Amino acid sequence: MTSNFFKDIHEATKNGVAYKNIRLKKKILAYFATNETATIAELSKEFNISIPKINECITELSEDELVKDYGKSTSAVGRKPNTYGLVANSAYFIGVQVGSENLSISMINMKKDIVSKKDNIPYVLENNEESLLAICKEINQFIDKHNILKAKILGIGINLSGRINYRTGYSYSYFNFYEDPLSKFFEENIGIPTFLENDTKALSYAEFSSGILSEEKDALFVNVDNGIGLGIMINGQLYYGKSGFSGEFGHISIFDNDIICKCGKKGCLETEASGYALIRLVTEQINNGATSSLTKKFKKLEDIKLNDIIAAAKKDDNLCIEAINHIGDKLGRGIASLINIFNPELIIIGGVVAKSEEYLSLPLKNAVNKYSLSTVNRDTKIILSFKNENLASYGACLLLRDRLLNITD
Amino acid sequence: MTSNFFKDIHEATKNGVAYKNIRLKKKILAYFATNETATIAELSKEFNISIPKINECITELSEDELVKDYGKSTSAVGRKPNTYGLVANSAYFIGVQVGSENLSISMINMKKDIVSKKDNIPYVLENNEESLLAICKEINQFIDKHNILKAKILGIGINLSGRINYRTGYSYSYFNFYEDPLSKFFEENIGIPTFLENDTKALSYAEFSSGILSEEKDALFVNVDNGIGLGIMINGQLYYGKSGFSGEFGHISIFDNDIICKCGKKGCLETEASGYALIRLVTEQINNGATSSLTKKFKKLEDIKLNDIIAAAKKDDNLCIEAINHIGDKLGRGIASLINIFNPELIIIGGVVAKSEEYLSLPLKNAVNKYSLSTVNRDTKIILSFKNENLASYGACLLLRDRLLNITD
DNA sequence: TCGTATTTGTAAAAATTTTTAATAACTAAA
DNA sequence: TTTAGTTATTAAAAATTTTTACAAATACGA
Numbered sequence: 033m034t035s036n037f038f039k040d041i042h043e044a045t046k047n048g049v050a051y052k053n054i055r056l057k058k059k060i061l062a063y064f065a066t067n068e069t070a071t072i073a074e075l076s077k078e079f080n081i082s083i084p085k086i087n088e089c090i091t092e093l094s095e096d097e098l099v100k101d102y103g104k105s106t107s108a109v110g111r112k113p114n115t116y117g118l119v120a121n122s123a124y125f126i127g128v129q130v131g132s133e134n135l136s137i138s139m140i141n142m143k144k145d146i147v148s149k150k151d152n153i154p155y156v157l158e159n160n161e162e163s164l165l166a167i168c169k170e171i172n173q174f175i176d177k178h179n180i181l182k183a184k185i186l187g188i189g190i191n192l193s194g195r196i197n198y199r200t201g202y203s204y205s206y207f208n209f210y211e212d213p214l215s216k217f218f219e220e221n222i223g224i225p226t227f228l229e230n231d232t233k234a235l236s237y238a239e240f241s242s243g244i245l246s247e248e249k250d251a252l253f254v255n256v257d258n259g260i261g262l263g264i265m266i267n268g269q270l271y272y273g274k275s276g277f278s279g280e281f282g283h284i285s286i287f288d289n290d291i292i293c294k295c296g297k298k299g300c301l302e303t304e305a306s307g308y309a310l311i312r313l314v315t316e317q318i319n320n321g322a323t324s325s326l327t328k329k330f331k332k333l334e335d336i337k338l339n340d341i342i343a344a345a346k347k348d349d350n351l352c353i354e355a356i357n358h359i360g361d362k363l364g365r366g367i368a369s370l371i372n373i374f375n376p377e378l379i380i381i382g383g384v385v386a387k388s389e390e391y392l393s394l395p396l397k398n399a400v401n402k403y404s405l406s407t408v409n410r411d412t413k414i415i416l417s418f419k420n421e422n423l424a425s426y427g428a429c430l431l432l433r434d435r436l437l438n439i440t441d
Numbered sequence: 442m443t444s445n446f447f448k449d450i451h452e453a454t455k456n457g458v459a460y461k462n463i464r465l466k467k468k469i470l471a472y473f474a475t476n477e478t479a480t481i482a483e484l485s486k487e488f489n490i491s492i493p494k495i496n497e498c499i500t501e502l503s504e505d506e507l508v509k510d511y512g513k514s515t516s517a518v519g520r521k522p523n524t525y526g527l528v529a530n531s532a533y534f535i536g537v538q539v540g541s542e543n544l545s546i547s548m549i550n551m552k553k554d555i556v557s558k559k560d561n562i563p564y565v566l567e568n569n570e571e572s573l574l575a576i577c578k579e580i581n582q583f584i585d586k587h588n589i590l591k592a593k594i595l596g597i598g599i600n601l602s603g604r605i606n607y608r609t610g611y612s613y614s615y616f617n618f619y620e621d622p623l624s625k626f627f628e629e630n631i632g633i634p635t636f637l638e639n640d641t642k643a644l645s646y647a648e649f650s651s652g653i654l655s656e657e658k659d660a661l662f663v664n665v666d667n668g669i670g671l672g673i674m675i676n677g678q679l680y681y682g683k684s685g686f687s688g689e690f691g692h693i694s695i696f697d698n699d700i701i702c703k704c705g706k707k708g709c710l711e712t713e714a715s716g717y718a719l720i721r722l723v724t725e726q727i728n729n730g731a732t733s734s735l736t737k738k739f740k741k742l743e744d745i746k747l748n749d750i751i752a753a754a755k756k757d758d759n760l761c762i763e764a765i766n767h768i769g770d771k772l773g774r775g776i777a778s779l780i781n782i783f784n785p786e787l788i789i790i791g792g793v794v795a796k797s798e799e800y801l802s803l804p805l806k807n808a809v810n811k812y813s814l815s816t817v818n819r820d821t822k823i824i825l826s827f828k829n830e831n832l833a834s835y836g837a838c839l840l841l842r843d844r845l846l847n848i849t850d
Numbered sequence: 851t852c853g854t855a856t857t858t859g860t861a862a863a864a865a866t867t868t869t870t871a872a873t874a875a876c877t878a879a880a
Numbered sequence: 881t882t883t884a885g886t887t888a889t890t891a892a893a894a895a896t897t898t899t900t901a902c903a904a905a906t907a908c909g910a
Binding site: 082 | 457460461464489490604613659671673676681682684685688689690692693694695704706774777778779781782784785786811812814816820821
């Protein structure tokens with residue numbers, strides 16, 4: 033049985049005291065969500081609420097089975113306090129990554145543990161109702177597979193590529209053929225509150241949540257796949273911009289070349305520093321007569337994929353190494369601009385291209401030093417991330433959990 | 442006599458109830474600071490505190506002469522409520538802009554009215570103690586001139602160029618020869634709490650506070666003087682980055698030229714799109730034999746200042762117009778990148794160069810359309826600001842007031 | 851002009867929260 | 881093992897806040 037608490041949350045018509053109680057309980061849950069466990073004294077101090085009152089809230093939350101006793105703490109002197117924390121399986125959150133060729137669905141519990149995960153679900157993304165219904169079907173199957181009450185699943189976060197307004201639930205690049213918000217369509221088809229998110233932003237959130245960040249939490253995540261995406265975290269929150277379209281880093285104009293970008297413009301960073309660029313560089317040079325281990329393997333140059341180039345580089349293929357070096361240098365120049373503007377504490381480079389490790393990162397860091405102000409870049413750590421490609425659906429879960437528990441927002 | 446309230450604020454040792462009272466009063470003051478006036482019912486709703494309790498706070502704040510009755514409101518039906526608001530002259534804030542060749546000092550009251558202002562105070566900025574003491578002397582003289590109790594001046598905000606950590610009060614570019622924070626030096630010399638700020642950020646804050654922004658408040662201010670500065674407002678707050686060095690927009694590398702920038706690097710935006718660049722363009726072309734109205738006026742080309750070029754352009758000097766056009770185009774390309782990254786609701790272009798109006802703004806907007814994604818730039822308003830050059834000291838006042846009243850932070 | 855509808859402001863009653871005090875739990879040193 | 885010192889928890893008392901009820905203020909229409 034689900035607790036009264038989540039029903040209470042949505043009841044707007046509550047008198048002052050009842051409303052304050054709910055707010056305090058939410059604050060306590062949010063505290064547990066970030067701090068794992070806490071003692072009553074800690075919570076009392078944190079929220080400036082008396083110990084008996086906190087005690088009352090904890091008792092009620094325990095009765096609702098949202099919070100439980102995690103045993104005595106190990107303080108030095110005096111009577112040891114009880115610690116309390118979230119009940120892991122009191123509620124669940126589902127996250128869905130809609131890729132162009134597959135789906136990935138994850139489910140986490142209150143304590144961020146992955147309860148279930150299904151990756152590489154065959155699926156073809158097309159901008160029509162059939163393709164949309166296929167997503168719903170997969171999600172419903174995923175839910176049915178588990179023996180979990182629907183009421184215990186507090187929400188579903190769905191990542192789509194392209195332009196998303198997470199506040200309104202509208203998608204502008206895909207499935208934008210209804211008048212109502214797309215999130216409403218999902219809700220009606222699945223029966224659980226649904227929230228949309230841009231895929232790069234959700235992935236960034238997962239990366240940022242991995243515990244590397246300090247207090248301030250101003251960080252950037254650069255996703256280098258075929259294209260280049262950017263997730264911006266400012267003061268611990270994802271940054272969206274006026275309509276949620278922030279982070280179009282791949283299309284800043286910093287080159288004077290004549291290469292037409294996917295966006296239609298010239299001189300974009302993406303034309304020289306992305307996976308697309310990497311493939312173009314390699315195939316161009318092979319066409320110009322350069323030799324590479326790839327020429328034996330692939331009859332048709334169109335079949336060469338990003339991973340093939342990176343694998344070849346790791347086997348000392350000079351052409352590929354140099355091409356990756358080139359990408360690293362150009363990307364580094366772009367990242368130098370980000371450092372000058374944001375003065376971030378951390379930049380994470382992820383995506384498939386990051387797997388080329390030092391072939392990418394050394395020229396990249398070199399270019400950063402060359403093109404950004406030393407007083408500014410001194411503060412910025414740059415790291416590569418080799419996380420699982422299916423991290424995005426986990427990011428959707430995390431983001432959803434943190435939003436519903438009011439940690440973010 | 443100053444109220445008890447500000448003394449209370451700094452007393453950390455208060456029991457729970459007293460502390461909550463102070464916090465509620467601060468919230469009420471902060472509300473008044475942004476909303477001018479409010480009724481008791483409004484405040485009760487806003488903070489979820491009962492009407493009698495709010496009434497009690499308002500009564501006490503009135504007794505402390507921080508708040509006063511602003512008369513009946515004009516609601517449609519029923520008994521008309523009293524409105525309350527800040528007492529304009531219950532307290533004051535001083536802001537100081539330290540320029541390279543002069544000082545500007547402003548004083549505002551609680552309601553943001555400029556009570557006193559002194560601009561163009563002769564002064565030479567040098568990185569030594571003498572120059573620092575000269576600032577203190579001017580501030581002390583400014584204070585003495587007014588018949589205002591020191592205790593009523595709640596703080597002094599001082600803008601310096603270069604790298605400032607406003608949280609710690611350290612300055613890294615100027616007056617960095619003491620072990621203690623520079624802010625402490627000022628406090629000891631003046632006897633009033635002092636806060637340092639970067640000049641571009643303070644100026645930005647003044648520009649952002651002029652009431653053009655909507656709720657979200659994601660905006661950028663580009664200051665185009667000799668160099669280029671950038672102030673970033675995110676979610677209504679100035680963005681600092683890890684150590685307060687954010688906004689080095691002038692030194693992002695986007696050109697493949699060979700011009701050495703003031704920062705020592707090549708290819709910076711500033712080499713093609715700043716006041717420096719404008720002067721360089723004009724003098725270079727005159728040296729190359731181009732004709733201009735400026736050649737008659739100035740025997741030595743080194744004497745040509747930014748304002749001269751802008752004035753000449755406004756009198757249809759073709760050479761100057763084309764040079765400004767060039768700056769506009771290049772700056773627009775840089776701003777296009779900012780739009781792609783930030784998706785801001787507003788970009789304000791200020792500084793001396795902004796005074797060239799459409800000679801600058803038309804090529805600039807054209808370049809923005811050319812180089813940024815239309816789906817993103819559609820949201821962004823770009824406006825020129827022709828505000829007084831001495832706005833920065835007012836910005837320091839505003840920022841200080843809003844910080845002390847806890848509106849920001 | 852008067853009565854009705856509506857909302858504010860305030861006083862008293864009721865409910866809630868904090869504070870204080872007492873007790874329980876625990877460590878470390880005698 | 882006992883005792884002094886420290887902190888947690890609980891219970892009761894005190895203080896505070898909210899709620900309720902009602903008088904005062906205002907607009908509008910009869």
